[in-house]
Amino acid sequence: MNKELETLILAYEAYSAARDIEAERCLAIFESLLDDVLNRHPGVSREILRKSILRAHRRWALQQESKPPAIPPRA
Numbered sequence: 001m002n003k004e005l006e007t008l009i010l011a012y013e014a015y016s017a018a019r020d021i022e023a024e025r026c027l028a029i030f031e032s033l034l035d036d037v038l039n040r041h042p043g044v045s046r047e048i049l050r051k052s053i054l055r056a057h058r059r060w061a062l063q064q065e066s067k068p069p070a071i072p073p074r075a
Contacts, residue, residue: 005056008033012057 011033015026034053038046 004037005053008037008053009057009060012053013061016057 008030011026011030015023015030018026034046034049037049038044
């Protein structure tokens with residue numbers, strides 16, 4: 001996975017998992033990262049990038065749910 005994409009997905013994950021003041025801080029970080037990517041790729045639309053991140057986050061979250069636990073259960 002592209003490092004920029006992974007960073008944005010993880011930042012969105014932190015925002016979606018946070019509550020109250022922490023959520024505001026995480027949203028500010030996510031928006032800042034979006035700004036950085038948009039500055040490096042000037043032809044990209046902010047709205048399309050945001051939608052792409054949400055779609056990628058959804059796929060990432062589903063993959064995380066389907067992964068087996070790191071430590072196998074004791075028999």
